[in-house]
Amino acid sequence: MADSNKVAIVTGANGGLGTAMCKALSDQGRRVVGAYFPPEEEQAKKWQAAMGDAGYQVTIMPVDVSDFDSCGALVERVEQEIGPVEILVNNAGITRDAVIKKMGKHQWDAVLRTNLDSIFNMTKQVFEKMCERGFGRIVNISSLNGQKGQFGQANYSAAKAGVHGFTMAAAQEGARKGVTVNTISPGYIGTEMVMAVPEEVRAKIVGQIPVGRLGRPEEIARTVAFLADDDAGFITGANFSVNGGQYMH
Ligand code: CAA
Numbered sequence: 001m002a003d004s005n006k007v008a009i010v011t012g013a014n015g016g017l018g019t020a021m022c023k024a025l026s027d028q029g030r031r032v033v034g035a036y037f038p039p040e041e042e043q044a045k046k047w048q049a050a051m052g053d054a055g056y057q058v059t060i061m062p063v064d065v066s067d068f069d070s071c072g073a074l075v076e077r078v079e080q081e082i083g084p085v086e087i088l089v090n091n092a093g094i095t096r097d098a099v100i101k102k103m104g105k106h107q108w109d110a111v112l113r114t115n116l117d118s119i120f121n122m123t124k125q126v127f128e129k130m131c132e133r134g135f136g137r138i139v140n141i142s143s144l145n146g147q148k149g150q151f152g153q154a155n156y157s158a159a160k161a162g163v164h165g166f167t168m169a170a171a172q173e174g175a176r177k178g179v180t181v182n183t184i185s186p187g188y189i190g191t192e193m194v195m196a197v198p199e200e201v202r203a204k205i206v207g208q209i210p211v212g213r214l215g216r217p218e219e220i221a222r223t224v225a226f227l228a229d230d231d232a233g234f235i236t237g238a239n240f241s242v243n244g245g246q247y248m249h
Pocket of ligand 1: 095097098099102142143144145150151152153156186187188189193194197198201
């Protein structure tokens, strides 16, 4: 069990998965900073209030994870106002689905920047200091579709596959310093992102899930909390599939 009030940053905090992650980490006693995309400030404030009503005191701060300097500014602010960052959950991500024939360069770039560059942009701000202090937990959220590829998601599948490559390299660099780096690859979870997939396509996908249903955000969040635990120091460089059995490897 976690035994401390370490500071945790969750990016994409006000999304479906992020909300559950912030709750799970708060339940562990972590001081949670929920980072939101700057244009979503109004939603983020409402989200923070709703979290408060539910008994969760989460600090919110803006960050554009695709922008290196914005990530630097976030981490500096967290360190000054709250404390050293010991847990980082790189959760923010977007889809811009299209078959390659119809995919524009802007759709490719947006997904690669937000889903893959972001992992470096955020990790770079905290990694060295985690190593110096001798403790860190980094959890990168990839996807089932980074493991198996997905029709209409060349951009997303490429970025998400890259996430785990980054994890494995960073895990080796952090291993002797008490810093673990792991990937979680969620399958189809009942979030807005998945509900945006056309209904008939989604129905077919659900039909391919052995467990027979979409996942729940809490089922990803509990894996995050497990990997962020103080006692999880022997798990590093791993990729946790949480997908209802949709892809076994
Ligand atoms: N395999 C093979 N062929 C397929 C296919 C598949 N999985 N899906 C569609 N096709 C075929 C269609 O049958 C159709 O064939 P014809 O032209 O011969 O009729 C052709 O491909 C075009 O299909 P669409 O009409 O669907 O094409 P579109 O351009 O309207 O839409 C799409 C393409 C946007 C990619 C749409 O298919 C789609 O939204 N697919 C779902 C993609 C998906 O799963 N996204 C996941 C989002 S959630 C997420 O990413 C979270 C996570 O991490 C898991």
